[in-house]
Amino acid sequence: MQGMLSRRVWLGGAVVLTATAVLGAATVGMSAPRKAPPPSPLKTVLAQLKGLSPAAREAKLYSLAKAEGTLVWYTSLDTLLAKQIQAAFEAKYPGVAVNLVRAPSETLDARVLSEATAGTSGADVIETNGPDMFIFQHKANILVPYRASPYAAAVPARVRYDTFTGDRFNNYVVAWNTNLVPSGQEPKSWEELATSKWAGKISIEANDIDWYATLYQYLEQQRLAKLKPQPKTKNAIAAARAKIDGELDRFFAAMVKNSQIVSGHTTQANLLAAGQFAISVTTYAHYVEALQAKHAPVAFKPFVQPVLRREQGIGIAYRLQHPAAALLFYDWDLMKSGGQKALLDAGSAPTRPDMPDAQLQGARLVPIDLRTIVSNWGAWSKRWQSLIQG
């Protein structure tokens, strides 16, 4: 029977195989994007807005956006929150539907970067972690440089960037399960978390490199400032710093060794509520607040100081389909009565200084400095990985 299969068939098959291989290689080997970047897509819309008052601008944008009908919003905001924001926007602007693409930030990053490499974009507006937005800013043609929203001026200059604006804060708090940590037993300091008292009872999220870098530098500065007498010479300062860094490395290693490692902050907060661990070291405050609203036994006060704070940013995608709707959404997100209120209502912390999160009163807030941390990202990331994989 096998004799009936002629050699030619095999040859033909071989040709097909080779062709497929070559095609595959050619396909993936193309490192140049398929399409050249288009000119700024916002130009025509922005031209029509010139000189308009905020109210007239909003009306004009709304009418243009209604003609577009929809916008695609990529966000790493958790689903419940994102849906509330979506509903608030759609209620304010009937006829402009928000197509919500919610994904964990890592998934969102992979998607945005892949789309950019291929020269396409599914998003009109992107809203995610500050460091991620900052990295997008450094890659060509992912986000449109845009600083012209009249509402951006109300947020602190520190959270305004060329291609995105901080619209909310994620606040890292140390939180605990009140059934497992009775009142009076709460952790009081960072140092305490590295002691054997909490061995196996605390939790750290797997990807909090910005938290690690900021806390490390903060504690380093604190300890340097406390030295008596203060080192004067360059060499003495370097020696003192090296000694402190050695202590800090041991401290972080001990704290990580005490920890259960969990991926995802919402999951971490919910496992805390369930009692899987007694303390979660890197929790976002708004998730704890949401759980408290369901009467879950979780708390983060009195604070383990300081509370690290990082801005989340909103930006406009370069290769977008719905420029007017994107601009409308962007403006609205930063408006006091718009997205900022919706975020506050949903339990998040808006960036507008006149809308503080009451839950964070009394916290010593230390900003995570995206600009310096992202420029050393590779080094911090490596140190973090060896810490948790060691």
Added chain:
Amino acid sequence: MTATLAEAAVRTRGEAFRRLFSARNAIVLLVGALIAYLALVPLVFLFWQTFVRSGHLTLANFRSAYSSVGLGAMLANSFAFAIGSTVLAVVLGTALAYLIVRTDIPFKPLMYAASLVPLIIPGVLHTIAWIFLASPTIGILNRNVFDHVPGLQGHPFNIFSIPGMILIEGLHLAPLVFLLMVASFRSMDPSLEESAVMSGATLRRVFFKITLPLARPALYAGILIMMVRGLESFEVPALVGLPNHIWVFTSRIWTALNALDPDYGQAGAVAMSLLVLTSLGIWWHSRLAKRARAFQTVTGKGYRPRPMPLGAWKWPATALIFVYFVVAVVLPMLTLAYMSTQEFYAPPTRETLSHMSLVNYTQVLHDPFIRTTAINSVILGLGSATAVMLFTAVAAWLVVRTQLPGRWLIDNLAFAPLAIPGLVLGVALLDVYLRVDLPLVSIYGTLWVLFIAYMTRFMPYGMRYASTSMFQIARELEESAATSGAGWFQAFRRIVLPLLVPGLVAGWIYIFIVSVRELGATVVLYSPGKETLAIAIWEKYRDGLFPELAALGVLMILALVVLVMIAAKLGAKVGIREA
């Protein structure tokens, strides 16, 4: 004279031409090209990503992947986990299959279903359920059972350990071995066993000396697939290993991909090592093919299989299956069911039990998003299961039956995607189909990209199911068909295919289920409006909505059970009668 030669040449050319374009060759070529396309595109991408950095060949990615800390422990963990779960799954799966197919165990259909149901529970659900069952702090077993056992100190079950990981993975994979072994035991000529019994051999002796050796192709395929699955498993190491600092290959890959600036090269380097390991496995397995005839027991001879009498072992064996069912299905399902009635998860106490509600179910059932995902999952499951089983049946015939030079290549190509972890496959396909559209259909942003991913990912399983069954069908059946004047297509359709049906149906069911469960590749490839049920569960998990996730999980498992029962019934009608 010259005219005759020319005529002959024309005739030969015409003949060759006709032969070249016969139905058989067309199908063979098409299947070969499809397999090559599915396997090579992501593989080539993986190679390119791992070995090429800014246009130059480099080993830098391997250096950075393997110079990191904790490498020795990572390797040891990976193998301990993979080998442990393989042993557990193979022993359990084989025992269950033997008892149900070849012995006179009571309640057979029930037992058959009991052995299959764990397969239906999505990995992420099963893993979460076990965390809530056997976590040392909040596990129901520890808190609600062992705390009340007098004389027992502390919490004996710690799921966050390698034995815990093995337990979860092994229990979850056993049904896959079960399916492979059922197909093999069913299509096995029992006359050898019967002669042994008649010659006075004990049941045990018959099992180890006759049955098991005859089932070797399926057994080896089972071991091979389990090892690979163990090395490739994602949910268990991520959810159960990671908290206790137990790192394995996939968690390394995942961490490299999960970073803000994903290191695809390093992920590729680790994935490449997995590929080498699985290729070794394939090489070992392919040596069996050379001795294939030794395992052929479905022959032209008529046979009437008779179940082995278990005698005194009848009830202990029944109890064994029952215990397996309770541990692998009932306990996790009860945990999910309990969890689905709560507002947030807390271990059961009198208080939580007095606050049960079905509100999560209402929410899930009224969610239009869930409805869309369910429809997408069913479309993808039906599509990929049918497509994969059809083309792997042809491919298996090609590999097992023909002497086509290089058929090992098709075998290897069809098997290669097994080594590519879902996440890596997802990233590879994303980058490919963002740049290219196939003629006529647009790929990215549609269900097609998921369809291609699933066909690629599950082709190895289809291939194993089909070729394992093919090994056992004696060539004489086809040869007699050919002698009686049947063409290749006719013989394939009328003889080979129907005999293959038990194996193909088993494969179809398996691929349907794993398609519905698939997460690793989907999570990278899905687009808005094209989400699947597994994505919905994943999203709920990432949002910490454990109770809603549990409600969705319970509904999904019930629906899958019904679908699988229908499929099994239909399959039994289409195929030859069950052994």
